[in-house]
Amino acid sequence: MIYKLCRRCKKPISHPQVYCSECMLIVETNKEEYKRKRDNKYNKSRDPKYKNFYNSKPWKQLKEKKLSAEQYQCEECSRLAVEVHHIKPIQTEEGWVLRLDYDNLEALCVNCHNKRHKRFQSRKRELDNKNHQLIT
Numbered sequence: 531m532i533y534k535l536c537r538r539c540k541k542p543i544s545h546p547q548v549y550c551s552e553c554m555l556i557v558e559t560n561k562e563e564y565k566r567k568r569d570n571k572y573n574k575s576r577d578p579k580y581k582n583f584y585n586s587k588p589w590k591q592l593k594e595k596k597l598s599a600e601q602y603q604c605e606e607c608s609r610l611a612v613e614v615h616h617i618k619p620i621q622t623e624e625g626w627v628l629r630l631d632y633d634n635l636e637a638l639c640v641n642c643h644n645k646r647h648k649r650f651q652s653r654k655r656e657l658d659n660k661n662h663q664l665i666t
């Protein structure tokens with residue numbers, strides 16, 4: 531049998547292992563904790579304020595108002611509009627201030643809305659890639 535030393539406590543262990551059984555336990559526990567911490571951080575970076583905003587009553591009311599004012603017509607192609615787009619994305623500081631500003635809104639069909647965001651994404655790809663799914 532080939533022996534080597536535990537990476538952590540330097541106790542002799544048999545070859546294919548990296549840690550002795552005690553250290554293995556500690557290392558695994560730390561890994562779990564690290565993962566949890568990392569996930570926490572990740573969740574924090576995906577700010578729930580946008581999600582909360584889209585679920586908020588003022589936004590839903592404003593969206594309805596905008597859609598009915600446009601008679602549910604896409605401002606781009608005149609097909610049925612079902613979505614309201616923020617011209618200045620609410621993920622930006624400026625856009626957040628304008629999130630309930632009627633003039634910052636555009637009634638769009640699904641197609642045109644997707645196009646809007648693709649165009650937006652290619653212009654500022656890196657910056658907004660991770661937030662893209664949150665932008666409506």
Ligand SMILES: [Zn+2]
Nearest residue numbers: 536539550553
């Ligand atoms: Zn050990």
Ligand SMILES: [Zn+2]
Nearest residue numbers: 604607639642
């Ligand atoms: Zn359209």
Ligand SMILES: [Zn+2]
Nearest residue numbers: 615616665666
């Ligand atoms: Zn949008």
